[in-house]
Amino acid sequence: MDEPGALWCPSPHYFAGRRGERPRWIIVHGTAGFATAEEVVAFFQRPETEASTHYLIGRDGRIFQLVREADAAWGNGAVSRGHDRWWGMTGNPNYVTLSIEHHKLRRDNGDELTAAQKQASFLLIDHLCERHGIPRRRADAQGGITGHFSLDPQGRSYCPGPYPWDELCAYLARHGQVPVVAESKSTAERPFLHADQARAIAESDPGYAGLWQQLEELREVAADFQRRLITVELELARLQGQDRPPGSRPPQR
Numbered sequence: 001m002d003e004p005g006a007l008w009c010p011s012p013h014y015f016a017g018r019r020g021e022r023p024r025w026i027i028v029h030g031t032a033g034f035a036t037a038e039e040v041v042a043f044f045q046r047p048e049t050e051a052s053t054h055y056l057i058g059r060d061g062r063i064f065q066l067v068r069e070a071d072a073a074w075g076n077g078a079v080s081r082g083h084d085r086w087w088g089m090t091g092n093p094n095y096v097t098l099s100i101e102h103h104k105l106r107r108d109n110g111d112e113l114t115a116a117q118k119q120a121s122f123l124l125i126d127h128l129c130e131r132h133g134i135p136r137r138r139a140d141a142q143g144g145i146t147g148h149f150s151l152d153p154q155g156r157s158y159c160p161g162p163y164p165w166d167e168l169c170a171y172l173a174r175h176g177q178v179p180v181v182a183e184s185k186s187t188a189e190r191p192f193l194h195a196d197q198a199r200a201i202a203e204s205d206p207g208y209a210g211l212w213q214q215l216e217e218l219r220e221v222a223a224d225f226q227r228r229l230i231t232v233e234l235e236l237a238r239l240q241g242q243d244r245p246p247g248s249r250p251p252q253r
């Protein structure tokens, strides 16, 4: 459907069209049981399940897609005390997230990913970042990648369980993309180029390297403003008694 090579196994459980939102975070899950990937698919397809995921990655590295990326899966509904601070500012987190389940045999998600599963997971995450402009890094208020525990540390502290986060970050950094300053047509339309290509240009062109340095410094300033903005918004929300996000929250896996 959206991911080349993925097996399309549609689930009936989703919010069509994300209510105008776009995905900014990727949420990593573990299935905490099930003997086979097919059983997980059947579970999410059952009418009474009222939960779903965009993707499931089997122990053998097969990727199943159950919900279109343009729609919101029902995987990240509940937000509990201790959640990462940015979730309190959004409506239903399902509208702004993409979910990836990893088939794990143990009920406590204690098993590690298999080598095939890890490879498929890293590739899929890289592709999702590419398609949706999601930052290739651990999640922060602007977006990125994290686990289910980030939203629901009370109920889902064990989801996804062991996951090679440092390896993922190193992988994404190698495959990461950065803006091509010299070729920008407008601020609204920034073409992208691989980081190693940008480094090669910077080495041969001091003007490009200088602009690149400027961009890095401006990004730092922008990030600082963003942090201050979030602090004020959170304080406002707290005073208005809106710490918990509104909206319906279907059950979750």
Ligand SMILES: [Zn+2]
Pocket (backbone or CB within 6 Å): 028, 029, 030, 148, 156, 159, 160, 253
């Ligand atoms: Zn989960």
